[in-house]
Amino acid sequence: VKANVSSVLKATSVKCDLHRLEEGPPEKAELTRDQGLQYYRTMQTIRRMELKADQLYKQKIIRGFCHLYDGQEACAAGIEAGINPTDHLITAYRAHGYTYTRGVSVKEILAELTGRKGGVAKGKGGSMHMYAPCFYGGNGIVGAQVPLGAGIALACQYQGNNQLCVSLYGDGAANQGQLFEAYNMAALWKLPCIFICENNKYGMGTSVERAAASTDYYKRGDYIPGLRVDGMDVLCVREATKFAADHCRSGKGPIVMELQTYRYHGHSMSDPGVSYRTREEIQEVRSKSDPISMLKERMLSHNMASVEEFKEMDVEIRKEVEEAAQFATSDPEPPLDDLCNHIFYNNPPLEVRGTHPWAKLKSLS
Amino acid sequence: MDEELERDERVFLMVEEVAQYDGALQVSRGLWKKYGDKRISTLPFLRVRILIMWRSGGSGGGLLLFKTGPSLPLFQAGLRPICEFMTFNFSMQAIDQVINSAAKTYYMSAGLQPVPIVFRGPNGASAGVAAQHSQCFAAWYAHCPGLKVVSPWNSEDAKGLLKSAIREDNPVVFLENELMYGVPFEMSEESQSKDFTIPIGKAKVERPGSHVTVVSHSRLVGHCLDAAAVLAKEGIECEVINLRTIRPMDVESIEASVMKTNHLVTVEGGWPQFGVGAEICARIMEGPAFNYLDAPVTRVTGVDIPMPYAKILEDHSVPQIKDIIFSIKKTLNV
Numbered sequence: 001v002k003a004n005v006s007s008v009l010k011a012t013s014v015k016c017d018l019h020r021l022e023e024g025p026p027e028k029a030e031l032t033r034d035q036g037l038q039y040y041r042t043m044q045t046i047r048r049m050e051l052k053a054d055q056l057y058k059q060k061i062i063r064g065f066c067h068l069y070d071g072q073e074a075c076a077a078g079i080e081a082g083i084n085p086t087d088h089l090i091t092a093y094r095a096h097g098y099t100y101t102r103g104v105s106v107k108e109i110l111a112e113l114t115g116r117k118g119g120v121a122k123g124k125g126g127s128m129h130m131y132a133p134c135f136y137g138g139n140g141i142v143g144a145q146v147p148l149g150a151g152i153a154l155a156c157q158y159q160g161n162n163q164l165c166v167s168l169y170g171d172g173a174a175n176q177g178q179l180f181e182a183y184n185m186a187a188l189w190k191l192p193c194i195f196i197c198e199n200n201k202y203g204m205g206t207s208v209e210r211a212a213a214s215t216d217y218y219k220r221g222d223y224i225p226g227l228r229v230d231g232m233d234v235l236c237v238r239e240a241t242k243f244a245a246d247h248c249r250s251g252k253g254p255i256v257m258e259l260q261t262y263r264y265h266g267h268s269m270s271d272p273g274v275s276y277r278t279r280e281e282i283q284e285v286r287s288k289s290d291p292i293s294m295l296k297e298r299m300l301s302h303n304m305a306s307v308e309e310f311k312e313m314d315v316e317i318r319k320e321v322e323e324a325a326q327f328a329t330s331d332p333e334p335p336l337d338d339l340c341n342h343i344f345y346n347n348p349p350l351e352v353r354g355t356h357p358w359a360k361l362k363s364l365s
Numbered sequence: 366m367d368e369e370l371e372r373d374e375r376v377f378l379m380v381e382e383v384a385q386y387d388g389a390l391q392v393s394r395g396l397w398k399k400y401g402d403k404r405i406s407t408l409p410f411l412r413v414r415i416l417i418m419w420r421s422g423g424s425g426g427g428l429l430l431f432k433t434g435p436s437l438p439l440f441q442a443g444l445r446p447i448c449e450f451m452t453f454n455f456s457m458q459a460i461d462q463v464i465n466s467a468a469k470t471y472y473m474s475a476g477l478q479p480v481p482i483v484f485r486g487p488n489g490a491s492a493g494v495a496a497q498h499s500q501c502f503a504a505w506y507a508h509c510p511g512l513k514v515v516s517p518w519n520s521e522d523a524k525g526l527l528k529s530a531i532r533e534d535n536p537v538v539f540l541e542n543e544l545m546y547g548v549p550f551e552m553s554e555e556s557q558s559k560d561f562t563i564p565i566g567k568a569k570v571e572r573p574g575s576h577v578t579v580v581s582h583s584r585l586v587g588h589c590l591d592a593a594a595v596l597a598k599e600g601i602e603c604e605v606i607n608l609r610t611i612r613p614m615d616v617e618s619i620e621a622s623v624m625k626t627n628h629l630v631t632v633e634g635g636w637p638q639f640g641v642g643a644e645i646c647a648r649i650m651e652g653p654a655f656n657y658l659d660a661p662v663t664r665v666t667g668v669d670i671p672m673p674y675a676k677i678l679e680d681h682s683v684p685q686i687k688d689i690i691f692s693i694k695k696t697l698n699v
Contacts, residue, residue: 063676064491064492064495064498064674065493065494065495112674115675115676115677115678116675117675119675121674123674124674124678125495125674126493126495126674126675127674128495128497129495129496129497139497140495140496140497141454141455141457143458144458178458204381204382205382206382333677333678334675334678336678336681338678339670339678339681339682340669340670343670343671352668352669352670353638353666353668353669354668355665355667355683355684355685355688356663356665356666356688356691356692356695357663357664358692358695359668361668363670
């Protein structure tokens, strides 16, 4: 640690648009050196992990669907910094970042993507179906996770445990009817639910202007208060999340948050991502608003860390991701006798019909 | 679809991501450029929920189509929509309307409100898309009176049946298959005509045989033909029937075949319980062909589990050609 490195940055500003709120998060946020390094590490790990997944997909070692999160790292990192590990979180299919922030190792995530028994879902779930304690996936059907999130919030309220649920969705899902049903019930019953819209400006190939009559996603909860912040700034995301968490925990009911963010990749690996937006646009975001670069620059310019320290972390992270990829490509596939397991919980062993009547398979809980 | 859009102005297409994305699986590629916004309605990426309400009065009836999400009411008097689901897994979010509004309306209105709509899209297992994206809905939809359910196998089926479905005055669920989109087939001269249609409700004998009837639909018809080729070398001649339509099912064709071969094996990708094969078994039992069976009917189906992701598990979750061969031999007791 250099002698004149400052440990706290006090003056970073949090710009916020408010809906039905007298006041929002504090205008100035504090960042300690340790926090900064931790957020950097988290975001850089997600970034490298996603790029590794891109590589493995192109080598056909990852199959099926793969929706990458690079560009949006500040959302996952910032939200996690604003809630407790015992709070709950549910999201849609662009979920690898959250799987990581919710405590699953890069190794287990990549091994799940490659469909190996060491994957977090033993290879049975794949990209869109990864889970962890207090993390409910990873959901493939657009929007379906939001009412589930409201339900988890209901459980928190029911049990009186002062926990809350973060329920994430994208700008595409924001127009779905089931979200409005979830808003209604959450508001009616004052559920401790933070509805968060990750607005990355495109629902698959449809820009927000072509999809929504109102693109003020933080206002779409109507009677539910809302706030909107820059989703590329991890501190803004953290402060907004803290504010929202306090709101919920104080019994005021749900709150809607909109994070303005951007994805560098297309919708999924089968989408080059340039038929509906320009390469210039993508490049512009990369050069001016990249969440990881922004944090690094901020810390460097305030003398909170050195260039060497960041380099060192980068090297460590690359190594971690490389080792995880090694594991993910060498670990064996799940054994065939796991095929029918996990149909029911707490159930005596079950006989399962195979592809024909003579194939009698076994299912254990 | 292009030919039918050209032929009848009332036909129009509703597809997610059809414009700049060219339709997620490119089935509607080029149509928006040719016909424009009025005929090709591009829906935002929302997993369309279609609410169909009937309006009383007027011959031919009116159809009010709501899409929840951005709730755009579209009033079409006498229009003939083709609605694409990105996959039929997403149709579950709209299934109330498919059943309660589309399937039942003509009956409930005692003939006042026909519903000439086609729901189409890929159905069933794909490759590595895991549990929520791999389900077969043939049995679900075919269970319901008021719907016609069609499941093409090859290019001729796809073209002829889709044109019939579009010209059909009743709701049709058109189950395509993603893995078949890229498979080329030779097409006869006749099938290349703009008026080539295949009747809904009629199965086709793809391969005549005398020892066993093998009935299938969609992609697995190909697997059955492959199995038949292998078995032919051992002197077993399979009669392979391509159902083409699930509902109304052409039971007569199956019966005629069984009365000739005395053995029946059904092959489907969907789950076994309450499925297409189960229905075939019941219908055979209830009809004249039962007395011609020399062995119980064998059903070859997907494994009765949610679809796993890992390749080795996925491969073992769907019928393989070897499973079909095994089942045929067991049925024939050889």
